[in-house]
Amino acid sequence: MAVVWGLFRFRLLDVVPIAHSALLDSMDNAVIVLDRQGRIVDVNPAAERLIALRAAEAIGQPAADALPAVQPWRSG
Amino acid sequence: MVERRGGGPPGDRAGEGERLRVCDASSSTLRGRRGRAIGRLIVLRDITGRKQAEQEVRGSELKYRTLFETSTDAIFVETLDGRVLDCNAAACDMLGYTKEELTRLTVADLVPEEVARTLPDLITEELTTGGAFVQAANRRKTSRLPVEVNTRLVTVGEEQLAMVCVRDVSARKRIEQQSNERRLYLESVLACAPDAIVALDSQQRVLDWNRGAEELFGYARER
Numbered sequence: 001m002a003v004v005w006g007l008f009r010f011r012l013l014d015v016v017p018i019a020h021s022a023l024l025d026s027m028d029n030a031v032i033v034l035d036r037q038g039r040i041v042d043v044n045p046a047a048e049r050l051i052a053l054r055a056a057e058a059i060g061q062p063a064a065d066a067l068p069a070v071q072p073w074r075s076g
Numbered sequence: 077m078v079e080r081r082g083g084g085p086p087g088d089r090a091g092e093g094e095r096l097r098v099c100d101a102s103s104s105t106l107r108g109r110r111g112r113a114i115g116r117l118i119v120l121r122d123i124t125g126r127k128q129a130e131q132e133v134r135g136s137e138l139k140y141r142t143l144f145e146t147s148t149d150a151i152f153v154e155t156l157d158g159r160v161l162d163c164n165a166a167a168c169d170m171l172g173y174t175k176e177e178l179t180r181l182t183v184a185d186l187v188p189e190e191v192a193r194t195l196p197d198l199i200t201e202e203l204t205t206g207g208a209f210v211q212a213a214n215r216r217k218t219s220r221l222p223v224e225v226n227t228r229l230v231t232v233g234e235e236q237l238a239m240v241c242v243r244d245v246s247a248r249k250r251i252e253q254q255s256n257e258r259r260l261y262l263e264s265v266l267a268c269a270p271d272a273i274v275a276l277d278s279q280q281r282v283l284d285w286n287r288g289a290e291e292l293f294g295y296a297r298e299r
Contacts, residue, residue: 030099030120033106036113050097050122063118 038063098127150242156199156229158183161237170223170244172216183240188212188220199227199238213242222249 024031030047034040040058048055051067058066099120106115144151150167152160163178171178171186184192191212212220226241266273272289276282285297 028121030118030122032118032120034116034118036115038116041115047120050099050120 032063032067034063040066096124097122098124150244152178152183152238152240152242154183154199154238154240156236156238157197158195158199160186167242170215170221170242171213172218186214188214199229221246 024044027044027046030050031042031044032040032047033042040061040063043051043053043055043058048058051058053066100123101118101120103116103118105113106117108114144164147164148166150170151164152167153162154160159182160178160180163175167178168175173181178186184195187195213223215221222245224243224245226243228239228241230237230239266284266286269286270288272292273284273286274282274289275284285295287297290296
């Protein structure tokens, strides 16, 4: 009940995604999200700087092509 | 964490030109509500700067280690109470011990007893030898060799250590002795010669005057 009240009272549903997004944008570490097929679906600005690809160019590319030297997704 | 060296287009292209970047990479599976894998999350941490710094430190260490090991002078790194922590190859050659043996010894084991008695309990800044002084060192306690010792205190981290540089001056001492003997020999030849021998400089000033000259000219050598 308190959670539901908090959601509406403090507009938590609006704040949390924004906070997550801001956190990802301000991180020094590069974060790359892949889908099940190993395609890039999201990169943060640090990842854009590191791999020298704009998000618009990187998204949709197979990670194996975009990041041949960094392949931790092969395991697990 | 998996470390991967970036290189080659396009994934490892760094923002700054084509320089290689070194990253720590971690990857985890993203799961949906039913626990099915729906993707992967990859986090890359650029550690190029740290790796470069580590490499520079290693390069610097190698440089100084090479200087240390190829020095013809024996170099000892000691605690202030005289325990040998490290030494170079010249130290082993000079004193006839292996490095393992030397690092189990103290300065008192490496010098003759009469010198050991005069050693301070603790080396202090005042007791370091900015200039060199000569003393004897023991070669496996069987023979002695004259050495010139130069001690400096250095701070490594939070510890104060003594860097002791020891030079074998046997050859110099031998040359000094030979030169002294030669001088005495020539002086005795000059003194005993029955002929008058007078040494003059370029301005015809008398530099030396032997007994023969004293007898011939009637002037004593010393006036």
